[in-house]
Amino acid sequence: MFHKEGFKSIAFVAIITVICIIAIDKFILTRGYRIITQLLFLIPLLATLFFFRNSKKKIYTNNENAIAPINGTISSITKNKTLHKLQITITPSLFTTRTIHAPIAGKITYVSNGIHINNSPFNAIILVFPSGKNKEKTMDTSALKAEVLQGEPIHFLPFSSKVQLLVPLNSNLIVNLGDQVKSGQHIFSTL
Template sequence: MFHKEGAKIILGSVIVTVVLFFLIDQFVHVEWLRTVLLLVVLLLLLTVLQFFRNPKRLIHDELDTILAPVDGKVVVIEEVYEPEYFKDKRLMVSIFMSPINVHVTRYALNGDVIYSQYHPGKYLVAWHPKASEENERTTIVIDNPNFGPVMYRQIAGALAKRIVNYAKVGDYAKQGQDAGFIKFGSRVDLYLPLSTEVLVKLNDKAVGNRTLIAKYNN
């Protein structure tokens, strides 16, 4: 399955691939060169297809869990000051996505969307310390009955040129459903209450809708 955000790009890539295959076959007569060019064009198409893949990962959504919103590597787990919405300290968990990761953003938890804001900005590399404050980004806050308000932030990377965010204030976020998409290299930060017990470690591989970030213990 492919994500709907890639429909136009995939269609355009297929058309370009067919045209290039025809031109290479007709006008390149050196056998080894023709083979190499055909393989390069095919590889480029496969790269586009893998980037927009959207594997279906069904879950039994629960109110007391926070799942990884994206695929990637856990690069930050630390206490930080969050100045945009909470204006106090939060526990931040950052997941970095390389271009080969699935780039679908999924709702990490159930709850009401109470804040959703887009910010234009720079395109620093996604792991840069200032990326969460200066890069193009969206900030979304979901109010969960157990955890309270939890923020996630989609952050564009050096190659990302468009962030897609589906969350609107007043929506009900259903854990596991598509929440957006970031095109070409990026990261997502989760801002959790300080009392949250984080269940992942630095450098862990996170899988969206699969990896348990936190579980509420009453």
Template structure:
């Protein structure tokens, strides 16, 4: 199953692959060079297809848990000052996505979208400390009946040039549903109230809609 945001790229990539595959025997006479080119074309197509995969991960909605919004590696767990919306101290958990991870963003919790804003910016590597405040990003706040207001940020990386965000202010959203997509390498930061029980550790692999990030 592939994400709808990849439909155009997948179509163009597949057509390009077929055309080049058909033309390659005409353009390349050397057998081994021909086979090498064909294998490289196939690997490139597979890379595009796997990047836009969207595994079906059903979960039972639970307002007492915050699930991972994306696949990736937990790279930050720390108390920070959040200057954009809360303007106070929060617990930040950051998940870094490499280009081979699933890049679908899912709602980590259910509730009402209180804030949704896009910020243009730089394209520092996603694990850079200033990526949260200087890179292209979106900031979304969801008010959950148990946790209160939970913020997450979709942050572009060095290769990501487009962030897709479905959250609009006033929407009621459901935990586990698609919240957007970030193309080609990125990171998501989640901000929790102080005192929240964090259930993950640094360098742990998180799986979207599976790994429980925090509990009440």
């Protein structure tokens, strides 16, 4: 339905919308202007509901593959020399759901600037959420569990514009630059 990180924003916008609609009903006497103005005040509420939606979809699970964590476009594939991993950057569009799903099943071993999921065949896959020029968003660790299943929702991408996946160098990438991927439905890497 809606992601839990959006409940406060949805409640705030809903309260402001109701107050504005009631005030418009009291102070604008012309029926046509009143209805048009009230409908205009519903637009921010509908936009907020659209932004925080969490669609239910069938998730493809297979322990030998890593699935796409978010809907979007593969915008870059590079080698990260400091971590000795392949870095795949997925840029979601404005209209996709922002829920991030676990690409593999495993144990979350570290959470600071991203999520590190450790799984023995894949070693570790790291998801980083940059939020500006070379600054990474610190994550709220209270919502995360120690063990995650493949395809399980693990985070919500609020205002960051992309997700960076760091996978082992020996991974066989199935995606190419510019490919459109769907969260939980497209395989991006195998061993």
